[in-house]
Amino acid sequence: xxxxxxxxxxxxxxxxxxxxxxxxxxxxxxxxxxxxxxxxxxxxxxxxxxxxxxxxxxxxxxxxxxxxxxxxxxxxxxxxxxxxxxxxxxxxxxxxxxxxxxxxxxxxxxxxxxxxxxxxx
Numbered sequence: 001x002x003x004x005x006x007x008x009x010x011x012x013x014x015x016x017x018x019x020x021x022x023x024x025x026x027x028x029x030x031x032x033x034x035x036x037x038x039x040x041x042x043x044x045x046x047x048x049x050x051x052x053x054x055x056x057x058x059x060x061x062x063x064x065x066x067x068x069x070x071x072x073x074x075x076x077x078x079x080x081x082x083x084x085x086x087x088x089x090x091x092x093x094x095x096x097x098x099x100x101x102x103x104x105x106x107x108x109x110x111x112x113x114x115x116x117x118x119x120x121x
Contacts, residue, residue: 006049008056009109015050018107021082025074026064059110066117069101075115076103087112
């Protein structure tokens with residue numbers, strides 16, 4: 001089980017603005033702020049962090065679990081409105097399994113951010 005993930009980013013303020021809006025439909029809130037980063041929580045404990053510490057590493061892929069398809073759709077719309085770039089619209093990805101429903105957005109650092117549910121409609 002993964003306890004937390006930290007993305008190494010270039011611009012704390014720009015990344016906070018993007019992730020605060022993009023992750024809201026999934027129940028995430030900005031719950032920690034510090035000079036070089038921020039932490040987000042969905043259930044009271046921060047598990048997703050942003051940190052400005054040197055040059056960012058190669059773009060990464062982070063998938064956030066969604067309770068349903070509606071919130072995957074809302075994540076995608078919110079992330080695009082917050083300045084993300086579409087990297088795959090909401091839809092079923094049968095290549096993974098018959099109920100895999102995901103959406104992908106690139107943040108300004110080029111990271112592939114996904115919301116996914118494994119629930120049938």
